Amino acid sequence: MYIILIVVFLVGVLAKFADLAGDDGLKTRKLFSYSAGAIYGFLAAWILVSEYFLAPVVLGTVVAVLLSRKIDTIPHATGVASMMLFLGFWGFPPINLILLVVFALATIFDEIGNGMADRKKIKGKTGKIFSYMIISDLAALLVSYLTGAWIILLGVLVFDAGYLLTEKAGKGAKAVSKHCGKK
DSSP: HHHHHHHHHHHHHHHHHHHHHSSOOOOOOOOHHHHHHHHHHHHHHHHHHHHHHHHHHHHHHHHHHHHTTOOOHHHHHHHHHHHHHHHHOOOOOOOOOOHHHHHHHHHHHHHHHHHHTTSOOOOSHHHHHHHTTTHHHHHHHHHHHHHHHHHHHHHHHHHHHHHHHHHHEEEEEEEHHHHOOOO
16 A cells, blocks of 8 residues: 555656646756656556545546646657556556546636636635645545545545646745846
């Protein structure tokens, strides 16, 4: 279980790094951001074939971001392509369709709420809550409670930890590079 959680954490780190490089202006070589996408795609495929209960979470999230048109940079497109390539090699795992739909819908609602918070259409504490994309976390808690598969909640929280820590580090790196560029 520890190995899978470490891999989930790395997917969170690499997905946010690809996000920072592709969307948020983090200055890095394209090779690094494309490699981050390819590696997180490989790792996501490995999670899909290795952990039955995390497979619908991962695939539901990918389906949701595709439907929400959030795969809009080359690093993320590389991640999805890499995931599909490795699933082609390893075979597509069995997926619980009910959980796939639950996590796809939760992620879509998270994306909508986060977008509204980013555009300041939702303000205050509610906007802050939606900026953390908490609906998927609540879905993971509920599904884990109902099924007894606590790996689902742990996986979502560990992914979030990697993603949020990388976001914080990325903001710090951008601030330092901005400050160093001033004369």
